[in-house]
Amino acid sequence: VERLDRGIVRVWTVVGLVVTAPLLVPGLLLLAAGAPSGLVVAAFVLWAVAAAVAAGVVPSWRYRHTGWRLVDGVLEVRRGALLRSHSAVPVFRIQHVDLQQGPLDRWAGVRSLTVHTAAPAADVVLPGLRDADAEALRGRLLELSRQAVVAHGAGPEAGTGDGV
Amino acid sequence: VSETSPPAPAPRPPTRLHPYGIVRGIEVAALLRTVPGVAFVLLTMDTVVVVPLLVVGIVAGGVLRVVAWQRHTIEVTATAVVERRGILNRRERTVELARLQQVEVEQGLVDRMLGTAVVRLETASDASEVELELKVLAVEEARRLRASLAPAAATGSGEAAPTGVELVRVPLHHVAIASLTGRRLLVVPALLGAAFGLLQDLELGDRATDVASDAVTRLGFVAGLLLAAVVVVLTALAALVTGVLRDGDFRIRVVGDDLHVRRGLLATREAVVPRGRLQLVAVHHGWLRRLLGFASLTIHSAGGAGGGGDVERQLTVPLVPTARARALALALLPDAGPLPDLRPHPPAALRRARVRGIVRCGWVPLVVAGLGLAWSDRAVTVVWLAVAAAVASSLVGWWLGTADHRRRASVLAGEWLAARSGALVVVEVLAPVAKAQGTVVWSSPLQRRRGLATLRVPVAGHGGGVTVLDLDAEVAEAWADDLLVPWTLSAANAAR
Numbered sequence: 001v002e003r004l005d006r007g008i009v010r011v012w013t014v015v016g017l018v019v020t021a022p023l024l025v026p027g028l029l030l031l032a033a034g035a036p037s038g039l040v041v042a043a044f045v046l047w048a049v050a051a052a053v054a055a056g057v058v059p060s061w062r063y064r065h066t067g068w069r070l071v072d073g074v075l076e077v078r079r080g081a082l083l084r085s086h087s088a089v090p091v092f093r094i095q096h097v098d099l100q101q102g103p104l105d106r107w108a109g110v111r112s113l114t115v116h117t118a119a120p121a122a123d124v125v126l127p128g129l130r131d132a133d134a135e136a137l138r139g140r141l142l143e144l145s146r147q148a149v150v151a152h153g154a155g156p157e158a159g160t161g162d163g164v
Numbered sequence: 165v166s167e168t169s170p171p172a173p174a175p176r177p178p179t180r181l182h183p184y185g186i187v188r189g190i191e192v193a194a195l196l197r198t199v200p201g202v203a204f205v206l207l208t209m210d211t212v213v214v215v216p217l218l219v220v221g222i223v224a225g226g227v228l229r230v231v232a233w234q235r236h237t238i239e240v241t242a243t244a245v246v247e248r249r250g251i252l253n254r255r256e257r258t259v260e261l262a263r264l265q266q267v268e269v270e271q272g273l274v275d276r277m278l279g280t281a282v283v284r285l286e287t288a289s290d291a292s293e294v295e296l297e298l299k300v301l302a303v304e305e306a307r308r309l310r311a312s313l314a315p316a317a318a319t320g321s322g323e324a325a326p327t328g329v330e331l332v333r334v335p336l337h338h339v340a341i342a343s344l345t346g347r348r349l350l351v352v353p354a355l356l357g358a359a360f361g362l363l364q365d366l367e368l369g370d371r372a373t374d375v376a377s378d379a380v381t382r383l384g385f386v387a388g389l390l391l392a393a394v395v396v397v398l399t400a401l402a403a404l405v406t407g408v409l410r411d412g413d414f415r416i417r418v419v420g421d422d423l424h425v426r427r428g429l430l431a432t433r434e435a436v437v438p439r440g441r442l443q444l445v446a447v448h449h450g451w452l453r454r455l456l457g458f459a460s461l462t463i464h465s466a467g468g469a470g471g472g473g474d475v476e477r478q479l480t481v482p483l484v485p486t487a488r489a490r491a492l493a494l495a496l497l498p499d500a501g502p503l504p505d506l507r508p509h510p511p512a513a514l515r516r517a518r519v520r521g522i523v524r525c526g527w528v529p530l531v532v533a534g535l536g537l538a539w540s541d542r543a544v545t546v547v548w549l550a551v552a553a554a555v556a557s558s559l560v561g562w563w564l565g566t567a568d569h570r571r572r573a574s575v576l577a578g579e580w581l582a583a584r585s586g587a588l589v590v591v592e593v594l595a596p597v598a599k600a601q602g603t604v605v606w607s608s609p610l611q612r613r614r615g616l617a618t619l620r621v622p623v624a625g626h627g628g629g630v631t632v633l634d635l636d637a638e639v640a641e642a643w644a645d646d647l648l649v650p651w652t653l654s655a656a657n658a659a660r
Contacts, residue, residue: 073653082609088644089602090651118466118624122602144653151656 008128016055328419343407521565
C-alpha cells in the first residue's frame, strides 16, 4: 500500500488552524469587554484544545489512515479514520483524470488527483501526492485505461462503444 | 466495433424545422418575466412614443424569430446529427449517434392537431440539460429522424419490424389506481389537516364571540366536515385526471435492441432507450399498492442529473401486478441470466435497523413538545405529552426497524447485483454487474463494532446506484472484489 506525501500533513495542519481560528473570537471579545480573567482563560483554553486537536492530532491521524494502490488495473483508495471508506475504480471505467493544486498545496509541494468515472459517486480523490508522483500516476492511469479499453473492446460491453 | 456496418440511413440535405416552431419556441414564462420592467419603462413615456415603439418592438421580435427559424437547420448524416443555428453568431452542434442514450418524441395537444412533435436527443454527458432539442418537426419527420437515430439501426438490426414485441401495456384502470395511490395524493392528509385546523378556528372563534349560540358552532362543524370531504374528493379527482392523461395508454415495446416507451392520452411522449444503456431497474412496493397487489417500476438509464431538463432520465411504469413485477424488471434489462434468491442480512444488523427506525421517528416527540408549548402553559403537561410521544414513536420506530430488517436482503451472483430494503415502501433494485463503475465499502465505528459495512456500487449517470446497507464486513469486501474482477487487466488479457 502506498502512502501520500508527508507534505499533505503540513497542508492539513494549516487548514486545521484556519478552521479553528473563529474560536478565538469569544476569548478576544471577553478580553476586550474586561470580563473576569477566569472566563477569558477558559475561552482561550477551549480554543487551544480545539486547535491542538484539529492541527496537531487529526492531520497525522488522517495521514495514517489514507493509502492507495494500483493493482491489476484497479485503483484502490482507503480513506477516513472514523468513517472509513475503501473505494475501487477499474482503469477501464476512467473518463478523465484531474490534477489540482491550491496555494497551500504548492507551498507544500503536493497535488491532488481526481479520477472521474461516468458515476459521480464512484469518483476517487487522492489528496496529497508529490508533484512528480501525481503526474506519473496520471500518465500510468491513462495509459492503462487505453490498454483496458482496447482489451475490453470485444468484451461484454461490445456495441455500446463508450462502455456506459 | 463497426464490422456490422449500419444500413446507412440515406444522408439528406439540411432541413428546416416545422414553421410552427416559430411560435412554439417562444418561452411565455420568460416573456412574462420581462413584463413589469417593460411596463415600467413604457409608463414613463408619452403615448405618441409608446405605441410606435411597441409596434416596432413586436414586429422586430417577430421578424427575428422568423429569420432565426429560417437559419436553423438540421442535418442527419450517417454518423451524426448536425444542428446549425444563429443569425449573427452561427453555432454548429454535432451529436454523434454512437453517443446517444435516449431519443424522445413528445406531442402536445396542439402538436397533435398540427401533426408536429418535439424531438429530444440525450447523451451521457455530465450536463443536466438536453443535448439537442428540436422544436418542432413534422411528425413524420420526427419518426424518420428517430428511426435513423435509433441505435438499433446502428447496431445492425436495421430493418427490424417497426412494431416489435410488446412487453408491457398498462390498462387504463391500472393507471387510474396508480394515480389514486401515488405520491401526489400525499397532499390529501395535509389538506385535511389544514381543513380541520380551519374548523377548529371556526369553533373556537364562535365560542369566543358568541358562547350562547350552540347552533352556529354545530353549523360551523358540519361546514368544516363538508369542506374537508369536498377537498378530498377534488384532490383525488385532480390526481386521477392528471395521472390518466399523463400515463394513459402506457406501453413498452422491444424493437431490436431498443425499448420504446410510450405514454399519454392527449399529449403523448415516446422515448427510445437502447437496452444496453439501462443501468438498473427498481421495483417499488408502496404499502398501499402492496395491499392492492400492485407495484411500480423505475428504469434508470445513463444520463445527466435526474429532474433537470425535460427528458425523464428515469422512466416509470406506473403500475404492474406484484406477481409480474420482478419478471418484467428482468425482461426490461438486457439478458443477464436468471436472478438468484436474495439472502437476508446478518442478525447483527437487526439492532442497527431498530436504532435507525427509532432515530428516524425522533422528530415526533419534538413536534409534540412544540405543539404542547404552543397550546398549554403547564410545563408538566408538556413534559408528559413529550414523554408519551417519545414512547409511542420509539415503539413505532422499533417496529419499522424490525420490518426493515426482515425485508432487507441482497445477493451478488452470476451477472446480478440485487438489493431489497424498506419498511413501508419496499424497494428492490436490480443491476447488471457489468454496469458497476466502481465500488465503495463504507463503515462507521458503530458498524465496525458489529462487524458490518455498507457496500455502494455506483452506476453511470446521476441515478446513483445500488447501496447495500449493513452487510457482513467480510462479505462486503469480497463482493467489492468480485464485482471488479471482469474489469481487471488480467481478466482483459485472458479474454484477449
